[in-house]
Amino acid sequence: MIEFNNVKKAYKVGVMDTVALDCVNFSIDQKEFVSFVGHSGAGKSTILKLIYAEEKPTSGEVLFNGEDITRIKPKGMPLHRRRIGTVFQDFKLLQKKTVFENVAFALEVSGYPNKEIQKSVPQILEIVGLSNKAENYPHEISGGEKQRVAIARALVHRPALIIADEPTGNLDPISAWGIIQLLLKINQLGTTVILATHDKEVVNNIKRRVITLDQGRVIRDHSKGRYAI
Amino acid sequence: MIILTLTRTLKAGFQNFYRNGSLTVAAVSILTLALLIISVILVLSISADLGLKYVQDKIDIRVYFKGDTEEQEMMAFRSEVQKYQEVKSAEYISKNKALDDFKTSNAGKPDILKAIEAVEDNPLLASVNIKARNPEQYDIIAKSIENSSFRDDIASINYQQYKLVIDRFNTTIKTIRKTGAFLFILFSLIAVLITFNVIRMTIFNHGTEIEIMRLVGASNNFIRLPFVFEGVIYGIFAAVISIILLFPIVKLVTPYIIGSAYVSVIQADFTKYFVLIFLAQLLVGVLLGIVSSILAIRRYLKA
Numbered sequence: 001m002i003e004f005n006n007v008k009k010a011y012k013v014g015v016m017d018t019v020a021l022d023c024v025n026f027s028i029d030q031k032e033f034v035s036f037v038g039h040s041g042a043g044k045s046t047i048l049k050l051i052y053a054e055e056k057p058t059s060g061e062v063l064f065n066g067e068d069i070t071r072i073k074p075k076g077m078p079l080h081r082r083r084i085g086t087v088f089q090d091f092k093l094l095q096k097k098t099v100f101e102n103v104a105f106a107l108e109v110s111g112y113p114n115k116e117i118q119k120s121v122p123q124i125l126e127i128v129g130l131s132n133k134a135e136n137y138p139h140e141i142s143g144g145e146k147q148r149v150a151i152a153r154a155l156v157h158r159p160a161l162i163i164a165d166e167p168t169g170n171l172d173p174i175s176a177w178g179i180i181q182l183l184l185k186i187n188q189l190g191t192t193v194i195l196a197t198h199d200k201e202v203v204n205n206i207k208r209r210v211i212t213l214d215q216g217r218v219i220r221d222h223s224k225g226r227y228a229i
Numbered sequence: 230m231i232i233l234t235l236t237r238t239l240k241a242g243f244q245n246f247y248r249n250g251s252l253t254v255a256a257v258s259i260l261t262l263a264l265l266i267i268s269v270i271l272v273l274s275i276s277a278d279l280g281l282k283y284v285q286d287k288i289d290i291r292v293y294f295k296g297d298t299e300e301q302e303m304m305a306f307r308s309e310v311q312k313y314q315e316v317k318s319a320e321y322i323s324k325n326k327a328l329d330d331f332k333t334s335n336a337g338k339p340d341i342l343k344a345i346e347a348v349e350d351n352p353l354l355a356s357v358n359i360k361a362r363n364p365e366q367y368d369i370i371a372k373s374i375e376n377s378s379f380r381d382d383i384a385s386i387n388y389q390q391y392k393l394v395i396d397r398f399n400t401t402i403k404t405i406r407k408t409g410a411f412l413f414i415l416f417s418l419i420a421v422l423i424t425f426n427v428i429r430m431t432i433f434n435h436g437t438e439i440e441i442m443r444l445v446g447a448s449n450n451f452i453r454l455p456f457v458f459e460g461v462i463y464g465i466f467a468a469v470i471s472i473i474l475l476f477p478i479v480k481l482v483t484p485y486i487i488g489s490a491y492v493s494v495i496q497a498d499f500t501k502y503f504v505l506i507f508l509a510q511l512l513v514g515v516l517l518g519i520v521s522s523i524l525a526i527r528r529y530l531k532a
Contacts, residue, residue, distance in 0.1 A: 054444075078443075078447060078451075079446070080446075081443070081445065082445075092437070092440070092441045093441070096249070096438075097244075105445060106445045109446055109447035111230050
């Protein structure tokens with residue numbers, strides 16, 4: 001489903017080039033649950049950004065279902081992003097919209113009819129356990145609940161892939177585990193999940209494929225991996 | 230799909246408008262102020278122009294004919310003068326008409342009326358009153374008449390005694406027009422820049438939101454349109470508020486600018502133009518809102 005071939009990404013900082021990724025190769029199949037681990041600055045977030053096309057690689061190719069993402073024209077970008085659901089450490093919720101509206105927004109931009117929105121949003125809020133908070137604004141709910149809203153939004157248009165960038169970074173251990181359980185459940189139902197984290201316990205508990213990064217290179221790729229740097 | 234996008238973004242525009250409280254108030258206030266500044270200056274320069282036209286209409290030069298000149302001769306002079314390019318109108322005032330006019334304008338002064346009745350012959354001279362198309366041309370007209378074949382019949386041309394007044398009037402007109410245009414352009418520019426910056430600030434405040442919208446796959450139009458609609462709503466509100474404020478301001482300010490004599494004339498004219506001024510404000514307000522929004526949001530819509 002996703003393939004990185006000799007991907008290099010360098011950022012220009014002043015006159016110096018800082019290499020974030022160097023010669024990265026891997027592929028991820030459909031319905032996999034893959035965790036990227038590594039220190040801060042190892043290149044985890046850069047890999048995710050390349051997948052949802054927030055960044056372009058300096059060289060190499062990134063394939064999504066066989067299609068080279070770097071060749072997608074600006075007009076096609078929204079369509080590419082609708083194939084992916086994204087979850088972030090800082091939740092990235094629209095503060096002026098209610099929980100319901102935040103989730104509905106992902107469907108509105110894709111042009112879903114109102115009838116379907118009215119049907120799907122309550123269903124997905126039920127799945128993440130937030131039916132009773134639909135009319136609340138983000139500032140009225142807890143961190144764990146905010147992340148559930150973000151997951152509901154990422155999930156509601158049934159994307160083939162969910163990308164979660166440090167989704168547990170701002171949460172207490174119990175809420176964090178709840179979020180991971182939710183992601184595992186989503187994966188069981190057939191959605192590919194890519195997780196970037198440096199939470200050792202999370203990685204060791206889920207016992208799925210782990211790709212370890214160090215200074216922009218893949219140093220380990222185990223199908224039932226553990227957190228080891 | 231297009232209708233769905235339009236209704237959804239319109240709804241989002243309204244939501245932004247009423248959920249953004251203080252930012253909305255700031256943007257509408259600044260836009261109102263911008264419209265008010267532009268309108269007040271425009272209204273004042275139009276007022277000054279109307280005032281000037283009113284005064285201009287009162288100016289003429291009178292050519293008085295000697296008492297023994299035949300009416301035929303004077304009519305010939307009149308049609309000759311009317312051929313001049315610079316002349317807007319030429320009116321013949323006979324001796325009798327001049328006397329009637331004199332009596333009417335002095336109706337309240339019995340002493341003067343008695344005095345004029347005491348004289349047996351009509352002491353007033355027949356004249357031709359000439360109005361120029363442009364007040365600057367009186368000089369040329371007066372000179373042409375002085376050099377014409379009718380000069381022997383002419384008793385006097387009352388141009389010389391008014392020359393100073395007319396010259397001064399001409400200079401005033403030019404100064405007022407130039408200053409008006411300069412102030413209008415200057416303040417319009419300032420108003421547009423301030424409005425643009427305030428709207429840019431409100432959009433900057435939405436930076437994270439725009440990022441989120443892009444992440445969930447919103448198209449550029451889906452992101453842009455709510456802000457454009459918000460700009461339209463700003464424009465409509467600002468136009469309504471500024472038209473409400475404009476009339477009292479004009480009423481208060483005009484007497485000081487153009488002298489109280491013509492205020493009633495000018496204010497009557499403005500009541501007629503109410504709808505036109507409001508529509509102009511609406512158009513400028515909405516355009517300012519839309520253009521500022523589109524320009525301000527452009528940098529957030531990189532691919």
